[in-house]
Amino acid sequence: MRNVTLLEIFTHPIAQKYLTRSGVAHAISVAYHALRLSKQFNVNPDLATKAALLHDIGHYEWYTDGQWDYEKYKKNDIHAIKGAERAHKLLIRLGENPQHAKEIALAILLHTDSYLPEGELQKRPLQTVVRLADEADEEPGGNHHYRHIDHHQAIKQIKRLDEKVEKTLKVTHFKRLG
Template sequence: MARVTLVEVFNHRITQKYLQRSGIHHAVTVAENALQLAVKADVSQDLATKSALLHDMGHYEWYRDGKWDYEEYRKHDIHAIKGAERAHKLLIRLGEDRLVAKKVSLAVLLHTDSYLPFELNDKRTDLQDVVAEADALDEQPGGKHHYKEMDPSEAVRRLHVLDAEIGRISYKADH
């Protein structure tokens, strides 16, 4: 089975819809962070970057009196649950291996514990830790990291670079 690339994932209409909400810049930056962390942790770069790219696709907007209300959003946040479901469906539609889709969706689900009544410290797999750390590296107070702008063509260019690097690393490992 051929690897589904990050560019293919990004270009799908479902990804486009949900990354507009959570921020293309943030998603791509977290995927770049995840590649570096995955290499250091000896974790699948393919799984780490896909999980990182899709980690916030469950975000929704929470407005009060016509203004974004970050505190209200945090109180009612279930983005990781919605994102895990959306990521799994998307990857299956793209023809991704079912085990890959499952691992990615679990990493999306567990990239944060903001929706849980307990912390996930020491309960995540290495892949899930990589995605959580990659996300944390780009976070800014008040959710400002979700509002950084990036043109979709720039995102595709950067994701092509990641896809090439993952292919190069995989080739080296296989030979």
């Protein structure tokens, strides 16, 4: 049973503020990729889609002389750290299962290694799903963050994704949490 739906997350003012900053179309697309990948990796689709939807809510806007500075972003950004914190707080506030909120936050924290020191981390399947889903939607120069989607279309896609997650949960049993 799901404590919180994607629609409840998406329509919350905090999510709206930060998803708008990092790209709603990108967030929704990554969530759809995560649903597909969750089946391949035997990961709970509810956790995968929530982590994917929220994976970039920690973005800070890096500008130089009023223009987006992609190189400055790549060099200085730690959005995964801030995003994990924001997502955890939001999910707990909405009534998400605390263990699920933690797993989602960890997947957000580890969806990119741009801020980590050199070396490999052993990632759990949920963390891998979110990373791969994000990579599947990337465009050169960070342009994936600037695709636009009408708010009503976004709501429609989120509702459809919620339905797909519910359907998948009814027919699938998972060996592990994430």
